[in-house]
Amino acid sequence: MADSYRQVMDRVRLSGEDRARILAAAREEAARPVRRVVFPRRVRRYAVLAACFAVMAAAAVAAPRLLAGQTMEADLSAAAAMEALPSRSALEQAVGFAVPEVEALPFSAEETDYVSVFGEVAEVTFRDESHTAVLRKGVDPDPSGNYSAYPDVRQLTVGNTAVTCKGADGTVALAVWEDGGYGFSLSFDPAVPEEEALSAVAAILNGASGT
Amino acid sequence: MESVLSGRWGLGTALYALLARVLPAASDGAMEREDASARAERLLTQYGDAVLRLAYSYLHNREDAEEVVQDTLVQLLKTDPELQGPDHEKAWLLRVAGNLAKNRLRSDRIRMADELNEELAAEEREDLRFVWEAVRSLPTAYREVIHLFYYEGYPTAQIAKILGKNESTVRSCLTRGRAQLRTILKEAYDFG
Numbered sequence: 001m002a003d004s005y006r007q008v009m010d011r012v013r014l015s016g017e018d019r020a021r022i023l024a025a026a027r028e029e030a031a032r033p034v035r036r037v038v039f040p041r042r043v044r045r046y047a048v049l050a051a052c053f054a055v056m057a058a059a060a061v062a063a064p065r066l067l068a069g070q071t072m073e074a075d076l077s078a079a080a081a082m083e084a085l086p087s088r089s090a091l092e093q094a095v096g097f098a099v100p101e102v103e104a105l106p107f108s109a110e111e112t113d114y115v116s117v118f119g120e121v122a123e124v125t126f127r128d129e130s131h132t133a134v135l136r137k138g139v140d141p142d143p144s145g146n147y148s149a150y151p152d153v154r155q156l157t158v159g160n161t162a163v164t165c166k167g168a169d170g171t172v173a174l175a176v177w178e179d180g181g182y183g184f185s186l187s188f189d190p191a192v193p194e195e196e197a198l199s200a201v202a203a204i205l206n207g208a209s210g211t
Numbered sequence: 212m213e214s215v216l217s218g219r220w221g222l223g224t225a226l227y228a229l230l231a232r233v234l235p236a237a238s239d240g241a242m243e244r245e246d247a248s249a250r251a252e253r254l255l256t257q258y259g260d261a262v263l264r265l266a267y268s269y270l271h272n273r274e275d276a277e278e279v280v281q282d283t284l285v286q287l288l289k290t291d292p293e294l295q296g297p298d299h300e301k302a303w304l305l306r307v308a309g310n311l312a313k314n315r316l317r318s319d320r321i322r323m324a325d326e327l328n329e330e331l332a333a334e335e336r337e338d339l340r341f342v343w344e345a346v347r348s349l350p351t352a353y354r355e356v357i358h359l360f361y362y363e364g365y366p367t368a369q370i371a372k373i374l375g376k377n378e379s380t381v382r383s384c385l386t387r388g389r390a391q392l393r394t395i396l397k398e399a400y401d402f403g
Contacts, residue, residue, distance in 0.1 A: 001392070001396065002337055002361045003348060004338065004342040005357075005361055005362065006361070006362060007339055008327065008331070008339050008342060008343045009264050009358075009362050011269070011330065012258045012263055012267045012273075012276070012327060013263065013264075014258045014260055014263055014277075014280070017375075018277065019255050019256065019259055021285065022255065022259070022277060022280055022281045023251065023252055023284065025281050026251065026281045026284035026288060027248060027288065029285045030284075030288035031279070083375070084371070084375050084376050084377050086377065111380055111383055113376060113377060113380055115375065125353065127403075129350075129387060129391075130254050130350070131348070132352070145317075146317055146318075148317060148318055198289075
């Protein structure tokens, strides 16, 4: 069976012509200058300060890793800027804010992954054999990173909190809300009925550890 | 006048010294860009097929998979990362390609044609088509692990690094993926 899979995948390959075309397109794309946006002078002044602060923060994060000789790990994580962590508390330590527990998912999670994205967004993935739910929390009002256009976008309310639900045919694939100065997103694959999504959101909002 | 001339000469000398510093640096910069470009070509030759296959295992479409290969090279050229040795180079490329392919899956920008399936059907290779359909039907989390383990031959610890997951999660995905394949294929084949 593994041999059969290898036989199938062996058919997927690039010809010399494909490589030449892809390389030429990649070189052209990489050489394309980044479009510059001109900001007013006052904004530029603050931008310079922010850039200095960002460089200092990046150096503070990168220096201990480089000193510890973790160059390969650092390069690999730079590729995605995602760091897998063993527990919720380790994730909270990495991102610097509390990460809520999710106790009312529409399915019973058998596995949970904790990932810090750029050290700025906490991502918790819950999974069973056929369902996945991803909770994200960050300072951005919408930390989902999901820019898909969904046919149904509904503004709903859970308690006093406005929740944007996106999906199709009464189901919710993505819910986004703000609470306590943070943005939250909860995505479902496959999408779940609206009431199930909202009860998961309500449970997160009611959890004191979440904010 | 003399002082003015010496002042001009002083300015001219300073400009010359500045240009002398800047010009070699500019040509060094051109050399570095050429190196990065040459590295992209070498890595495409060495690992282009591996990157294409991983992308295809996510997207099931040749055109989408080729775009992921191209975008991976763009990332390589733009970020010019320091990569230590062939293993690190390949792992970096696969990680970037995997993330780009998953982004594409999330954005619903994928095409529907599955050329591999069509090719196997045209050749009446139902045995291979059966296996491809079974792997294709797995959840993404299982499929990526199955591909890296069985096709690329990576151990679970390395797969965990490439995918940014815990090793225990990778082992669990591998076990579940195998079990699901056995069920789909009704134990006609052993994926062990």
